[in-house]
Amino acid sequence: MTGRDLLSELNPNQAEAAAHFEGPALVIAGAGSGKTRTLIYRIAHLIETHQVDPGQILAVTFTNKAAAEMRERASHLITGSDKLWMSTFHSAGVRILRAYGEYIGLKRGFVIYDDDDQLDILKEIMGSIPGIGPDTHPRVLRSIIDKAKSNLRSPGDLDKWPEPYISGLPRDAAAEAFRRYESRKKAQNAIDFGDLITETVRLFQEVPGVLAKVQDRARFIHVDEYQDTNKAQYELTRLLASRDRNLLVVGDPDQSIYKFRGADIQNILDFQKDYTDSRVYMLQHNYRSSARVLGLANKLIENNTERLEKTLLAVKEDGMPVVFHRANDHRGEGDFVAEWVTRLHAEGQPFNKMAVLYRTNAQSRVIEESMRRVSIPAKIVGGVGFYDRREIRDILAYARLSINPVDDVALRRIIGRPKRGIGDTAMDKMLTWAQINGTSLLVACANAESILDRGASKPVEFAKLMEAFSEAADNYSPASFLKFLIESSGYLDLLRQEGQEGQVRLENLEELVSAAEEWSSDNEGGIAEFLDDAALLSSVDDMRTKIENKDQPEDAVTLMTMHNAKGLEFPSVFIVGVEEGLLPSRNSLNEAGGIEEERRLFYVGITRAMDRLFLSAAQNRMQYGQTKSAEDSRFLEELGGGFDSIDGYGRVIEYRQKTWRDFSPGAQPAPSVVKNTSPLTAGMAYRGGEKVKHPKFGEGQVLAVSGMGEKQEVTVHFGTAGTKKLIVKFANLSKV
Ligand code: ATP
Ligand code: MG
Numbered sequence: 001m002t003g004r005d006l007l008s009e010l011n012p013n014q015a016e017a018a019a020h021f022e023g024p025a026l027v028i029a030g031a032g033s034g035k036t037r038t039l040i041y042r043i044a045h046l047i048e049t050h051q052v053d054p055g056q057i058l059a060v061t062f063t064n065k066a067a068a069e070m071r072e073r074a075s076h077l078i079t080g081s082d083k084l085w086m087s088t089f090h091s092a093g094v095r096i097l098r099a100y101g102e103y104i105g106l107k108r109g110f111v112i113y114d115d116d117d118q119l120d121i122l123k124e125i126m127g128s129i130p131g132i133g134p135d136t137h138p139r140v141l142r143s144i145i146d147k148a149k150s151n152l153r154s155p156g157d158l159d160k161w162p163e164p165y166i167s168g169l170p171r172d173a174a175a176e177a178f179r180r181y182e183s184r185k186k187a188q189n190a191i192d193f194g195d196l197i198t199e200t201v202r203l204f205q206e207v208p209g210v211l212a213k214v215q216d217r218a219r220f221i222h223v224d225e226y227q228d229t230n231k232a233q234y235e236l237t238r239l240l241a242s243r244d245r246n247l248l249v250v251g252d253p254d255q256s257i258y259k260f261r262g263a264d265i266q267n268i269l270d271f272q273k274d275y276t277d278s279r280v281y282m283l284q285h286n287y288r289s290s291a292r293v294l295g296l297a298n299k300l301i302e303n304n305t306e307r308l309e310k311t312l313l314a315v316k317e318d319g320m321p322v323v324f325h326r327a328n329d330h331r332g333e334g335d336f337v338a339e340w341v342t343r344l345h346a347e348g349q350p351f352n353k354m355a356v357l358y359r360t361n362a363q364s365r366v367i368e369e370s371m372r373r374v375s376i377p378a379k380i381v382g383g384v385g386f387y388d389r390r391e392i393r394d395i396l397a398y399a400r401l402s403i404n405p406v407d408d409v410a411l412r413r414i415i416g417r418p419k420r421g422i423g424d425t426a427m428d429k430m431l432t433w434a435q436i437n438g439t440s441l442l443v444a445c446a447n448a449e450s451i452l453d454r455g456a457s458k459p460v461e462f463a464k465l466m467e468a469f470s471e472a473a474d475n476y477s478p479a480s481f482l483k484f485l486i487e488s489s490g491y492l493d494l495l496r497q498e499g500q501e502g503q504v505r506l507e508n509l510e511e512l513v514s515a516a517e518e519w520s521s522d523n524e525g526g527i528a529e530f531l532d533d534a535a536l537l538s539s540v541d542d543m544r545t546k547i548e549n550k551d552q553p554e555d556a557v558t559l560m561t562m563h564n565a566k567g568l569e570f571p572s573v574f575i576v577g578v579e580e581g582l583l584p585s586r587n588s589l590n591e592a593g594g595i596e597e598e599r600r601l602f603y604v605g606i607t608r609a610m611d612r613l614f615l616s617a618a619q620n621r622m623q624y625g626q627t628k629s630a631e632d633s634r635f636l637e638e639l640g641g642g643f644d645s646i647d648g649y650g651r652v653i654e655y656r657q658k659t660w661r662d663f664s665p666g667a668q669p670a671p672s673v674v675k676n677t678s679p680l681t682a683g684m685a686y687r688g689g690e691k692v693k694h695p696k697f698g699e700g701q702v703l704a705v706s707g708m709g710e711k712q713e714v715t716v717h718f719g720t721a722g723t724k725k726l727i728v729k730f731a732n733l734s735k736v
Contacts (some may be wrong), residue, residue: 004077006044006045006048006077007019007041007045008039009032009041009439010038010041011034011283011285013281013282013283013284013285014034014037014038014041014283015541016281017038017281017283018038018041018042018045019042019045019049020042020248020279021046021050022245022246022278023245023246023278023279024241024245024246024247024248024271024275024277024278024279025247025248025249025278025279025280026226026248026249026250026268026271026272026275026278026279026280026281026438027039027248027249027250027251027254027280027281027282028251028252028268028280028281028282028308028310029250029251029252029281029282029283029284029310030252030254030284030286030310030311030313031252031254031255031286031288031289031297031312031567031603031604032286032287032288032289032607032608033283033284033285033287033293033312034283034284034287035224035250035251035252035283035289036066036070036224036250036567038250038281038283039059039070039222039224039250040070040073040074040077041077042056042076042248042449043059043074043078043084043220043222044074044077046080046220047079047080048078052198052219052220053083054078054080054081054082054083054084055083055084055085055217056217056218056219056220057084057085057218057219057220057222058085058086058089058092058214058217058218058220058221058222058240059084059085059086059221059223059224059523060086060087060088060089060092060221060222060223060224060237061086061087061088061224061567062088062224062225062228062566062567063088063227063567064087064091064536066088066224066259066567067086067087067088067091067309069087070086070224071084074086078391083626084276085217085218087350088536089196089197089229089233089236090193090196090197091536092200093196093197093199093200093236094112094196094532094536095202096200096210096214097110097191097196097199097200097203098215098532100203100210100214101199101203103203103207103210103704104199104202104203104206106189106191106199107189109189109403109404109528110189110190110191110404111188111189111190111191111400111403111404111407111410111531111535112191112192112193112196112436112531112535112536113185113190113191113192113193113409114193114533115142115193115244115533115680116388116393117409118142118145118181118188118192119138119139119142120409120412120413121181121184121185121409122138122141122142122177122181123138124184125177125180125181125184126138126141126177129174129176129180130172130173131169131170131172131173131179132169132173132177136169140167140168140169141169141174141177141178141181143167144158144166144167144169144174144177144178145177145178145181145194146194146261147260147261147262147714148178148442149192149194149195149197149198149232149262149269150194150197150230150231150232150233150262150263151230151232151262152198152201152231152232152235152259155175155176155178155182155469156175156608158171158174158175158178159171159172159173161175165402167534168465187406187408187440187442188404188406188407188408188634189404189406189407190404190407190409194232194687194699197232197233198232199235200236201232201235201236201239203394204236204239204240205239209242211239212243212604214240215240215243215244218240219244219246220244220246220248221237221240221241221246221247221248222247222248222250223247223248223249223250224250224251224252225250225251225255225269225567225735226249226250226251226267226268226271227251227252227253227255227256227265227268228251228255228256228257228258228263228265228566229263229264229267229268230258230261230262230263230264230267231262231264231267232262234264234267237249238274243334245275247275249268249271251268253265253268253269253307253308254307254310254418254603255377255600255602255603255604255607256268256299256597256599256600257563257565257566257597257600257604258561258563259486259593259597260597269308282310282311283409284310284311284312284313285312285313285314285315286313286314286315286316286607287315288316288569288607288610289314289315289316289607289609289610289635290314290316290317290319290609290610290611291314291316291317291318291319292318292319292320292321292322292613293319293322293606293609293610293611293613294312294314294316294607295314296322296503296606296613296639297312297603297606297607298312299638299639300599300602300603300606300635300638300639301599301600303599303638304596304599304600305596306596319611319612320611320612322612322613322614322615323340323612323613323614323615324614324615324616324617324636325614325615325616325617326617326618326619327616327617327618327619327631328618328619328620328631329618329620329621329622330363330577330618330620330621330622331366331367331370332365332618333367333576333577333617333618334366334367334369334370334371334373334576335370335618336614336616337367337370337371337574337576337614337616338370338371338373338374338376340574340614341354341371341375341376341557341574342376344572344612345376349571349572351377351378351555351556351557351559351565352513352554352555352556352558353570353571353572354557354558354570354571354572354573354574355557355558355559355560355565355568355570355572355573355574355608356378356557356558356559356560356573356574356576357560357561357562357565357573357574357575357576357605357608358559358560358561358562358575358576358577359561359562359582359583359585359601360561360577360582360585361561363576363577363582364380364559367559367576368380368559371557372392372627376557377555377556377557378556378557378558378559379556379557379558379559380559380560380563381558381559381560382397387534389508390494390505391491391505391506391507391508391509392416392509392512393413393506394413394417394491395482395485395486395489395491395509395512396531396534397409397410397413398414398469398485398489398491399473399481399482399485399527399531400531401414401442401464401466401468402470402472402473402481402485402527403470403473403527403528403531405440405443405444405466405470406440407440407443408434408440408441408442411440411441411442411445412427412441414489415427415445415462415722417491417494418489418491418493420458420461420462420721421455421458422455422459422462423455423658426448426452426458426459429451429452430444430448430452430459431444433447433451442463442466444459445459445460445462445463445466446459446460446463446464446662447612448460448463450613465488465489468488469484469485469488472484472526473526473527474526474647476519476526476527477516477518477526477540478516478520478525478526478527478529478530479513479516479520480515481526481527482509482516482527483513483729486513491509492506495509500574501502507589516530521535531534558570560607562564562575562601562602562604563601563604565604565605565608566604568608569588569608569609569610569707570608570609570610571609571610571611571612572609572610572611572612572613572614573605573606573608573609573610573612573613573614574614574615574616575602575606575613575614575615575616576616577616577617577618577621578602578615578617578632578633578635578636579617579618579621579630579631579632579633580630580631580632580633580634581630581631582602582621582630582633583598583602583633583635584598584599584633584634584635585598598635599635602633602635602649615636617630617632617633617636618630620664628715684733686702686714686728686733690702690735691735691736692714692716692733692734692736693733693734693735693736694716694718694721694724694726694731694732694733694734695732696721697716697718697721697724698719698720698721699718699719699722699736700716700717700718700719700721700724701716701717702714702715702716713725713726713727713728714726714728714731714733716733
């Protein structure tokens with residue numbers, strides 16, 4: 001017992017929610033209102049006041065980082081907090097399947113395939129499926145399969161799909177690919193990310209005894225960010241909570257941003273229907289953001305039509321003005337950010353209190369370069385991460401194959417790294433043999449003498465090497481084992497021959513060994529457990545970031561996508577690329593509900609800011625190697641009314657002049673003319689993404705717009721005539 005009066009550290013609404021004891025409950029509230037804080041205090045309260053055993057409490061969060069943070073916060077509040085089960089859905093799935101997967105036919109030592117491994121399998125099988133052309137990218141199939149899994153659909157469900165096509169592929173072909181993918185994966189004793197949830201659901205459905213066991217370990221269940229659960233996660237939660245019914249979920253429908261991955265906002269909206277006896281708690285005060293920042297966020301999200309209205313009042317004062325900067329191009333935008341970061345830092349703000357958020361990972365490069373020029377330490381979270389690097393994946397594939405000899409995907413990855421004199425023809429023959437005999441490729445290698453006419457000794461040697469690795473796997477710590485692999489596989493020599501680049505790769509491998517070392521100081525288990533964790537590291541995770549920034553001080557500016565920023569907060573936030581085609585993204589323009597989802601994403605971005613918020617857009621941006629003119633995001637206009645002064649067209653001109661001139665270091669003066677969005681000429685004002693018709697070229701889609709009024713030019717892609725640049729005034733275009 002800490003003897004602390006926990007509930008007094010919350011406001012009355014939060015305290016009421018945190019005091020909730022048994023039965024289902026929903027905490028629904030806007031950003032920064034203390035949902036996560038309330039959830040943690042509720043756990044503390046259960047233990048302190050109701051003497052619930054921490055070993056019977058489960059809290060599911062969105063990222064491992066959030067789980068770690070929760071654990072850290074809980075440790076200050078609760079004695080015995082190390083017994084709490086705090087994890088992501090996926091890590092919970094791994095843990096349950098490792099313990100009980102055998103009940104549904106999963107073999108011990110199964111490995112977890114990531115996105116790339118999935119593609120490897122799909123590439124192999126798709127060629128032989130009628131209806132899937134050579135120009136189909138395996139990614140399309142992967143996304144069909146992932147989506148099916150998030151909705152708990154089987155290949156059989158795709159057979160019965162109501163439309164003849166799924167994502168452009170014939171229904172039967174998609175179903176067949178799904179089916180073959182599953183059986184191939186099963187033969188390789190592997191499961192993918194989606195399976196971590198769906199297989200756990202199946203286990204719970206088919207083996208009630210196991211469900212009961214897990215329920216004993218999770219008598220009180222909490223889910224943070226419930227608005228982003230998909231159907232499979234929903235079902236998993238429902239099954240777990242079905243006996244004791246102590247389920248408390250928190251979320252904000254306005255922050256639902258993972259529809260593209262199958263998240264279903266309806267899960268939170270229907271909570272009261274699913275649990276008719278549930279209590280609902282609303283929180284109405286935002287503790288995070290200045291009143292100005294919050295005002296903008298509220299103003300923006302009101303433009304969504306499909307939403308549940310909520311009150312969100314600022315606790316903080318007005319605070320500093322929000323700065324908007326329209327740079328000439330993307331480099332200018334990067335410099336704007338760098339200048340402000342320098343300035344804030346000079347005023348005493350540490351770099352790690354600042355974050356730059358963007359829509360797509362590709363935007364990070366320019367920002368990073370601008371920062372580097374003036375020696376600002378920055379860390380990119382996400383993107384091509386440490387664990388996606390070739391050498392890391394190679395060594396981890398060696399490790400995987402060592403503990404799971406039927407992992408053909410891993411074998412194919414490494415058999416030629418380093419080169420072992422096993423050619424394509426030999427591989428093909430062994431593959432066929434393996435298929436006919438229903439064995440793995442490694443078994444084929446071991447039997448090469450009866451398969452190949454010549455050169456059989458090479459595969460046999462490889463099989464022997466792998467056998468030695470398998471034996472060693474159990475006897476070494478993860479770090480020593482990885483080191484052993486790097487040295488004994490020939491990989492080290494390979495890199496030594498690669499000069500400078502090899503040296504960099506070698507350093508990364510050394511870092512991998514250190515990561516494993518570090519992992520062992522916090523975790524129990526051998527290489528298999530380490531591999532599980534490495535596979536689960538999501539892009540916002542600590543371990544990954546730490547490794548990526550090994551040479552950098554802890555004090556660095558965070559660069560990440562708005563998706564990755566969910567749940568986090570920073571005193572200063574920059575949101576860059578607030579442009580049409582980026583935010584909202586080009587793809588979203590063609591999807592039902594797309595704009596609303598993008599608006600929620602922007603809302604998430606804005607509400608990460610505690611004190612200072614900077615927005616920026618570029619007028620010209622390089623994309624796919626071409627510089628194109630860019631337009632301010634429509635969302636900026638929607639924010640217009642949230643400022644003190646706006647121009648006649650509802651634009652934030654006055655505000656911008658004030659902040660731009662007064663605050664923005666080294667900025668050019670504001671243009672005297674605002675881009676034309678006058679209602680009078682609105683008929684001519686085209687936007688990127690719009691569908692238009694030309695008397696000669698037919699129908700097309702606007703890619704870019706430049707200039708204004710009489711001089712406005714549009715770049716249009718026409719289905720038949722290709723891409724044309726046209727002056728609007730003369731082109732005789734009409735909107736479709
Ligand atoms: P999001 O929707 O972004 O996930 P949230 O609703 O989970 O936000 P929290 O992260 O829990 O909000 O809280 C936001 C900030 O406000 C945190 O810094 C938290 O410590 C602070 N806060 C919340 N409630 C209180 C309170 N009653 N007193 C002081 N600070 C509070
Ligand atoms: Mg939260």
